[in-house]
Amino acid sequence: MGLLLACMINRAELLGRALLEESEALHTGLPGGADGCGAGFYQAGEVLHRKRPRPIEGELDWAGVLDGIRSHLTIAHVRTARVADRRAENTQPFRMRQWLFAHVGEIPGFAAIRAQLLESLPDFLRRNIRGNTDSEVLFHVVLSFLHDAGQLDANDVDQSVVVGALRSSLTLVDRHTREVGAAPSGATLALTDGRQLYALRRGSALSLIERDRLPARGSESPGGQAADVRYVLIASAAEGPPAPGYRSIQEGEVLCVDRNLTVTSQHL
Numbered sequence: 001m002g003l004l005l006a007c008m009i010n011r012a013e014l015l016g017r018a019l020l021e022e023s024e025a026l027h028t029g030l031p032g033g034a035d036g037c038g039a040g041f042y043q044a045g046e047v048l049h050r051k052r053p054r055p056i057e058g059e060l061d062w063a064g065v066l067d068g069i070r071s072h073l074t075i076a077h078v079r080t081a082r083v084a085d086r087r088a089e090n091t092q093p094f095r096m097r098q099w100l101f102a103h104v105g106e107i108p109g110f111a112a113i114r115a116q117l118l119e120s121l122p123d124f125l126r127r128n129i130r131g132n133t134d135s136e137v138l139f140h141v142v143l144s145f146l147h148d149a150g151q152l153d154a155n156d157v158d159q160s161v162v163v164g165a166l167r168s169s170l171t172l173v174d175r176h177t178r179e180v181g182a183a184p185s186g187a188t189l190a191l192t193d194g195r196q197l198y199a200l201r202r203g204s205a206l207s208l209i210e211r212d213r214l215p216a217r218g219s220e221s222p223g224g225q226a227a228d229v230r231y232v233l234i235a236s237a238a239e240g241p242p243a244p245g246y247r248s249i250q251e252g253e254v255l256c257v258d259r260n261l262t263v264t265s266q267h268l
Contacts, residue, residue, distance in 0.1 A: 002092070002236075003078040004102045005062050006190040008197045008257050009231035012043075012070045014214065018231050019063040021214055025243035026062050026235055037078045040093040040100040041071035042194045047098060051091040062235070073197060075190050077102040089131035094139045096128055097153065098193050101142070103135040104236050105186020105203045110134040113176040117141060120172065141169045142191065155195070159256050159264070162191070162198055166254065167268050170202070188236055197257040199234045199249065200268065206249040207241045209233050210263065232257045 005026070009015050019026075038051040050069070065076050077092035093102040107113070117137050118126055125140045125147070145165035146152045166189075173185050186203030199206060214227040234255065241248050249255060252268045 002080050002104045004092075004104050004188070004190055005065075005076045005233070005235045006074070006102075006192070006197055006199060007231060007233045008073045008261060009229065010072070010261060011227075011229045012072045014227060014229045015069060015071055015074065015231075016063065016066065017214055017227070018211070018229065018233070019066055021211075022209065022233060023063045025209075025246065036091045037065050037076065038091045038093055039066050039069060039074055039076040040095055040102075041066075041069050041074040043071055047095055047100065047194065049093075049095060051088045073192060073194060075100050075102050075192060075197075077104075087131070090133050090136075092133075092135060093190075094136050096125070096139070096143055099139075099143065099191065100194075101135075101139040101189065101191050103138055103187065103189040105188050107134040107138065107173060107177065107185040109177050109180040109182030110137075112180040112182075113173075116176050117173070120144065122147060138169065138173065138185075138187065138189075139191075141172060142166060145169055157193055157196065159196065159258075162196075162256075163254050163266060163268070166191075166198070166200055170268070190234065195259055197232070197234075197255075199255045199257075201249040201251055201253055202268070205237050205239055207235055207237055207246040208249055208255065208263070209246045210261075230261050232261055232263055 036052055040049055075093045093100045121140055121144050125144055129136055142165050145168045149161050151157045151161045170187055188201050188204040191198045210232050212230050214229055253265050254268055255265050257263050
């Protein structure tokens with residue numbers, strides 16, 4: 001399983017402050033159960049990673065995972081290992097070219113269908129898989145459908161193409177799991193190409209908050225004025241919205257956040 005967070009903000013220098021502002025709502029206790037955390041983000045046109053594949057004892061907050069990151073867009077993940085061992089290659093989020101991906105949930109019967117899923121991938125995508133998790137394979141299945149649509153390296157990918165790739169990926173995975181008598185896959189996830197952010201709820205709960213300012217915090221806001229900033233934050237949770245102002249993403253709902261921080265949704 002695990003937990004994920006995705007944030008898109010119009011002022012990269014205020015990402016840390018935004019997460020601190022949301023920390024009470026997003027604070028998550030992980031007593032002795034987490035097997036690492038990671039974050040992916042964009043700086044100066046590059047996709048960067050920060051991974052910590054080691055046990056996390058006690059309480060953890062998202063601001064700590066993302067401490068010091070200045071970026072307009074980030075995806076972060078806290079892992080509780082059920083598939084594969086604890087190492088950087090198995091720590092999310094995963095990256096391929098400009099794409100970042102994080103997933104919570106599990107593909108039942110993954111060991112029995114892994115070979116079939118890998119066989120469905122183009123060689124260059126299969127060679128990019130470094131770890132042993134079901135999440136990384138699912139990411140590359142999604143990428144394969146984007147590749148088939150000629151959109152893997154596009155500067156402005158059409159939203160309908162991405163939603164179609166997600167739909168086709170889960171249809172493929174579900175077909176294989178049915179063949180081995182397994183249940184449908186849990187596939188709550190976040191995906192981005194650095195320009196648009198997508199989130200799907202399928203299983204684990206997801207919540208969304210949209211803000212257009214931050215309260216004043218001493219010298220960080222001259223004259224005691226609130227900071228003008230817009231951001232959209234999406235986070236998984238054990239259940240329901242974590243605080244007032246957050247809304248639950250519905251089962252099967254896909255959110256898209258574009259470069260103007262406009263949120264749209266459709267059902268898978």
